[in-house]
Amino acid sequence: MQRVILTLISVLSLSGAAHGSGQAQTKPIVPAPVFEIIQKRCAVCHAQNPSYKDVHAPPNGVLLDTPDEIVSNRQAIKTAAVLTHFMPLNNLTGMTKEERKIIETWSKYN
Ligand code: HEC
Numbered sequence: 001m002q003r004v005i006l007t008l009i010s011v012l013s014l015s016g017a018a019h020g021s022g023q024a025q026t027k028p029i030v031p032a033p034v035f036e037i038i039q040k041r042c043a044v045c046h047a048q049n050p051s052y053k054d055v056h057a058p059p060n061g062v063l064l065d066t067p068d069e070i071v072s073n074r075q076a077i078k079t080a081a082v083l084t085h086f087m088p089l090n091n092l093t094g095m096t097k098e099e100r101k102i103i104e105t106w107s108k109y110n
Pocket residue numbers: 038041042043044045046052055059060062076077080081087088089092093095
C-alpha cells in the first residue's frame with residue numbers, strides 16, 4: 001500500500017515537472033493574423049535579407065520576421081504603426097486601418 005502511494009506521488013510530481021518545463025519552453029504569443037500582417041507590411045524591409053527593392057539590410061537593425069523578434073519589438077511596433085503612423089515608411093506596403101486596429105488590439109495584451 002505504501003508503495004502504491006509512493007508511486008502515485010512520484011507520478012504526480014513528474015507530471016508537475018513536465019508541466020513546469022512546458023511553461024519554460026512556451027513560445028511568445030503572436031497570433032497568426034498579427035504575424036501575417038507584420039510579414040506582409042513590415043518584414044519585407046525589416047528582415048535579415050529584405051525583399052523590398054533597394055533595401056539591403058534591416059533599417060535601424062530592426063528585425064520583424066520571426067515571432068521572437070516581433071514580441072521583443074512589440075513596444076516599438078506599437079509606437080511606429082499604432083500611436084504614430086511613421087511605419088510602414090510612407091505606407092509603401094499599403095497597411096490598412098483594419099490591420100492597424102488588429103496590431104493595436106494585440107499590442108494591448110502584450
Ligand atoms: C519600405 C520599407 C519599410 C517598411 C515596409 C517598414 N519599415 Fe520600419 N523602417 C524603415 C526605415 C527606412 C527605417 C529607418 C527610418 C529612420 O531612421 O528615419 C525604419 C525604422 C523602423 C523602426 C525604428 C524606429 C526608430 O526610432 O529607430 C521601427 C520600430 C520600425 N521601422 C517598425 C516598422 C513596422 C512595425 C513596420 C510595419 C508596420 C515597418 N517598420 C515597415 C523601412 C521600412
